[in-house]
Amino acid sequence: MIYNELIERGTEHFPIELYKVDKNHPRYEMSSHWHNEIELIRIISGKLLVKLNEREYTLEKGDIIFVNPETVHGASPIGECFYECIVMRLDMLLTADESCRFFIEGILNHDILVLEYHSDLSSPFSMAVNYLFDSMASSHSGYKFSVLSALYNMLGAIIDKNLYTSSSLASHNAQNNDLARLKAALSYIRSNYDKQLTLSDISVHSAMSEKYFCSFFKKMTAKTPMQYLILYRVERAAGKLLKTNSSITEIALSCGFNDISYFIKTFKKIKGTTPLKFRNQQ
Numbered sequence: 001m002i003y004n005e006l007i008e009r010g011t012e013h014f015p016i017e018l019y020k021v022d023k024n025h026p027r028y029e030m031s032s033h034w035h036n037e038i039e040l041i042r043i044i045s046g047k048l049l050v051k052l053n054e055r056e057y058t059l060e061k062g063d064i065i066f067v068n069p070e071t072v073h074g075a076s077p078i079g080e081c082f083y084e085c086i087v088m089r090l091d092m093l094l095t096a097d098e099s100c101r102f103f104i105e106g107i108l109n110h111d112i113l114v115l116e117y118h119s120d121l122s123s124p125f126s127m128a129v130n131y132l133f134d135s136m137a138s139s140h141s142g143y144k145f146s147v148l149s150a151l152y153n154m155l156g157a158i159i160d161k162n163l164y165t166s167s168s169l170a171s172h173n174a175q176n177n178d179l180a181r182l183k184a185a186l187s188y189i190r191s192n193y194d195k196q197l198t199l200s201d202i203s204v205h206s207a208m209s210e211k212y213f214c215s216f217f218k219k220m221t222a223k224t225p226m227q228y229l230i231l232y233r234v235e236r237a238a239g240k241l242l243k244t245n246s247s248i249t250e251i252a253l254s255c256g257f258n259d260i261s262y263f264i265k266t267f268k269k270i271k272g273t274t275p276l277k278f279r280n281q282q
Contacts, residue, residue: 009037009087014144016088018136023080023272024281026238031231032074032186032221034179038107038114039067039087042133046081050074051222053179057117059083064118064129069108072182074221084133093151103159115163124157181206182220185213189225193233194256199225233257234270241279248275 009017015037021028032051041050041064048059052073057065067073069090075083090108094101106112118126132150135143158164188205189197202225203213217225237255240246249260252275257263267275 009089015092016086016136016147018133019085019087020082021085022082023077024278026242027235028077029231029235029270030073030075031228031235032072032182032223033190034070034072034183034186035087036069036108037087037089038069039065039073039085040129040132041065041067041075042084042129044082044084046083047078048081048083049076049078049222051076052116054220055116056222059117062119062121062126064126066114066116066118068110068113068116070110070179072179072186072220076222086133086136088151093148093155100155103155107164111166113165114158115165118163123161125154125161125163128153128157178216178220181208182217185217185225186228189229189232193229193236194254196256196258197229202229229256230266231270234267237263237267237275238271238278241275251275 009015019025021030041048041059043059043061043063045061050057050059050065050073052065052067052071057063058078059065077083090104094104103112107114118129120126121130128150132147132154135146135150138146140146185202185206188202192201199210199214203210206213206216208216214224217223217228221228223231233255237251237257240251240254241248244251246254248264252260252263255263257266264274267278271278273281
């Protein structure tokens with residue numbers, strides 16, 4: 001899969017999904033990716049280091065991150081952490097009102113950038129987002145109306161409190177060039193993670209020299225290209241452990257690990273437990 005993350009969220013008519021992420025989740029360590037939807041991240045407990053393009057935020061309980069469309073983002077727990085994510089297509093909120101449509105389309109077209117980091121629990125924005133998460137987790141029959149209400153309240157707070165900026169064309173184009181190179185490298189890794197990749201293989205797809213590519217990739221993702229490759233392989237292996245009945249050896253080989261002992265050692269280092277225990281504890 002090219003990572004642009006091409007996943008169907010929710011349903012066709014209600015394209016929004018809630019994810020609860022703890023240490024047993026396959027994507028507990030969120031490797032860098034991007035998508036066309038917006039994403040909201042809320043910290044329930046512990047600390048989470050979030051990387052958005054070249055920006056880093058250390059989040060604690062109650063903090064919220066707004067991920068604008070097409071932003072390359074990833075996250076690493078600091079110690080043990082529990083966090084939640086909501087991913088949704090913003091165009092589900094488009095209305096006939098011209099001013100509302102203009103603002104939502106501005107976010108979708110990257111002309112408007114919503115401020116990313118929010119830590120004031122009492123702010124109208126945070127209260128709307130917390131109500132959104134609570135509504136998504138609810139099982140009551142009218143939860144969809146509550147979700148829509150929370151989303152419109154969130155957008156209203158963004159406008160009312162000026163929690164957004166207009167992106168300048170020059171900086172936007174410069175950032176787009178860097179992001180295009182990064183996305184090319186991420187896409188190549190995620191399409192070929194099961195093969196024996198070298199640094200040279202990956203750097204070629206970003207049109208950079210190996211030396212410059214390493215520093216560029218680490219600046220953008222906080223990981224070296226090979227660290228990212230290993231993390232993604234373990235992430236895919238964790239998913240297969242939960243979703244298939246394949247043996248651990250079969251899964252290791254299908255995820256690019258030719259040495260089973262190395263796979264088990266690496267998996268335990270990243271996930272804190274062995275592949276077999278990870279599968280059984282689910």
